[in-house]
Amino acid sequence: MQDHLLDIRNLRVTFATPAGPNEALRGVSFAMGREKIGIVGESGSGKSLTGKSILGLTPGRASVTADRLMFDGQDMLTMPPRQLRQIRGRRIGLVMQDPKYCLNPVKTVGRQIATAAIAGRGMTMAAARAETVRVLRAVQISDPERVMRAYPHEVSGGMAQRIMLAMMVVCEPDLLIADEPTSALDVTVQLEVLALLDQLITARGMGLIFISHDLRLVSQFCDRVIVMYAGRIVESLAANQLHNAQHPYTRGLMNCLPAIDHKPGQRLPVLKREASWITE
Amino acid sequence: MDNGMTQAPLSVAGLGVEFSDFRAVRDVSFDVRHGESFGLVGESGSGKSTILRAIGGLAPISHGTVRFRGEPVRATRSRAFRRAVQMVFQDPYGSLHPRQTVERQLSEPIRILGLDDRMDRIRQAIEQVGLNASFLYRFPHQLSGGQRQRIAIARALLVQPEILLLDEPTSALDVSVQAEVLNLLMDLRETRGLTYLFVSHDLAVVGAMCERILVMRNGEAVELLTGDQMRSGRVSTDYARQLLRASEGYQPGITRREAG
Numbered sequence A: 001m002q003d004h005l006l007d008i009r010n011l012r013v014t015f016a017t018p019a020g021p022n023e024a025l026r027g028v029s030f031a032m033g034r035e036k037i038g039i040v041g042e043s044g045s046g047k048s049l050t051g052k053s054i055l056g057l058t059p060g061r062a063s064v065t066a067d068r069l070m071f072d073g074q075d076m077l078t079m080p081p082r083q084l085r086q087i088r089g090r091r092i093g094l095v096m097q098d099p100k101y102c103l104n105p106v107k108t109v110g111r112q113i114a115t116a117a118i119a120g121r122g123m124t125m126a127a128a129r130a131e132t133v134r135v136l137r138a139v140q141i142s143d144p145e146r147v148m149r150a151y152p153h154e155v156s157g158g159m160a161q162r163i164m165l166a167m168m169v170v171c172e173p174d175l176l177i178a179d180e181p182t183s184a185l186d187v188t189v190q191l192e193v194l195a196l197l198d199q200l201i202t203a204r205g206m207g208l209i210f211i212s213h214d215l216r217l218v219s220q221f222c223d224r225v226i227v228m229y230a231g232r233i234v235e236s237l238a239a240n241q242l243h244n245a246q247h248p249y250t251r252g253l254m255n256c257l258p259a260i261d262h263k264p265g266q267r268l269p270v271l272k273r274e275a276s277w278i279t280e
Numbered sequence B: 001m002d003n004g005m006t007q008a009p010l011s012v013a014g015l016g017v018e019f020s021d022f023r024a025v026r027d028v029s030f031d032v033r034h035g036e037s038f039g040l041v042g043e044s045g046s047g048k049s050t051i052l053r054a055i056g057g058l059a060p061i062s063h064g065t066v067r068f069r070g071e072p073v074r075a076t077r078s079r080a081f082r083r084a085v086q087m088v089f090q091d092p093y094g095s096l097h098p099r100q101t102v103e104r105q106l107s108e109p110i111r112i113l114g115l116d117d118r119m120d121r122i123r124q125a126i127e128q129v130g131l132n133a134s135f136l137y138r139f140p141h142q143l144s145g146g147q148r149q150r151i152a153i154a155r156a157l158l159v160q161p162e163i164l165l166l167d168e169p170t171s172a173l174d175v176s177v178q179a180e181v182l183n184l185l186m187d188l189r190e191t192r193g194l195t196y197l198f199v200s201h202d203l204a205v206v207g208a209m210c211e212r213i214l215v216m217r218n219g220e221a222v223e224l225l226t227g228d229q230m231r232s233g234r235v236s237t238d239y240a241r242q243l244l245r246a247s248e249g250y251q252p253g254i255t256r257r258e259a260g
């Protein structure tokens, strides 16, 4: 057996809904080392759920099963909850898709990041504060002192996203799962944040799961791309081989990319989804 | 469109927004013309959402005026304003009620407008954003990020507004679903003559949707561009040039300091 950082086999998540059972994940399997993996796929295909399931953060009413869920040689399926909590935050960080909703609304930004640094790296309060300023600067927050004093509702959407990322990065995890970490960022800031992630990965040998709906971004930034459709992985490719994608969803998406010189008002190309994509 | 003759449905003059001693928006002015799609772009934290919130009465107007159909708005927005202007928030949780099912939230505007064919209208609205009736009995937290965003758009459209304030309405959607939503917005603009104030960090999206684009930075307006100018890269400020350059994608090693 290889020493994968993460090894998932046949992960399934089902929700009971009034409209019948919703099989949101239908057998997801992949393994990764200390590399940058991108997960792409359309809205509702199961990207966020995959990330949350790795950490056991699926809602209570979901039924979750897997044949294997190993992190760094440890079996997360049978692990006692206390041990799982230790891994969460300290060794695996998750940047959630809705940062404003996930940050604590009654604690200042500075306090939340410092608390994470203390819990994750055993820092003193003074060291944690200094580190907080440093990571906020690293994610391109130009006035960290003001932002540290702010509450989550007092920062912008893109700032909240970067604050959430800073809070995870400050713990120096071995695996970072980042769910749409740059979707609210303008391109210039986005490039800086990606450069920061790149740096961390090279310097610390961290593994990254980068969840995004942006095929172009993922193919430029990651080593490998996993494409999800309707709760399954339909394709897995080296990022530079995206032009050789086989699945019609992947190929279709590449044809839909709007160009900056698109004429205003002209209708954009859309994908025609086929029912057979769900089963094939 | 006979400019000058028809009144701008929405105009902002010398707008300033302050939070305690922090100035989030400084001296920003623009008109949104009838039937126009006006774009706001710029760096994260530059004040785009704050401008929309100030127009909608959700952030304090410290300086300047916001006019709706030529009249300065009052602290409590008029009934006409609330009827005509709908906002889709950047954080879709902001637009949706956490404890109501999708069906209930979509029914509300229909009830207020006193329209019939409730179920048909709801079905049409949800299908227009690429979803189906199986989502109707879910709560917001039971949806994916992009599904929530689309429900928020469907709800705003059901109100049959004249002006939509759209804050990053498609930022959580892949290009195909995004295209469906943008095409829908373009159709509605043509058939119902809607007016949009459209915030996005994605220049390709703004280029496809908007005739005029205001570039923001640090709470200030940097440059007003026509769509043509933006698409052909004929911009005059360094910051706008930097934005255009960076939109070409991620290249390892290139950072903000070097780009531009």
Ligand SMILES: Nc1ncnc2c1ncn2[C@@H]1O[C@H](COP(=O)(O)OP(=O)(O)OP(=O)(O)O)[C@@H](O)[C@H]1O
Pocket: A015, A017, A022, A024, A041, A042, A043, A044, A045, A046, A047, A048, A049, A050, A059, A097, A213, B141, B142, B143, B144, B145, B146, B147, B172
């Ligand atoms: N609590 C829940 N109850 C029922 N269905 C759920 C629940 N949470 C998620 N789902 C469904 O599971 C599917 C996968 O959701 P997930 O959040 O993983 O999508 P996603 O790929 O991240 O999409 P997006 O790009 O829109 O964020 C969706 O169809 C969603 O509606």
Ligand SMILES: Nc1ncnc2c1ncn2[C@@H]1O[C@H](COP(=O)(O)OP(=O)(O)OP(=O)(O)O)[C@@H](O)[C@H]1O
Pocket: A150, A153, A154, A155, A156, A157, A158, A159, A184, A186, B019, B022, B024, B042, B043, B044, B045, B046, B047, B048, B049, B050, B051, B090, B201
């Ligand atoms: N209620 C508030 N109290 C204090 N400061 C605020 C408040 N709301 C916004 N701000 C500040 O105003 C500035 C502009 O925020 P705004 O949300 O308008 O930015 P934005 O351009 O929409 O950014 P993004 O693209 O990241 O969403 C930010 O620095 C933010 O911290």
Ligand SMILES: [Mg+2]
Pocket: A047, A048, A049, A097, A179, B144, B145, B146
């Ligand atoms: Mg998601």
Ligand SMILES: [Mg+2]
Pocket: A156, A157, A158, B048, B049, B050, B090, B167
């Ligand atoms: Mg914003």
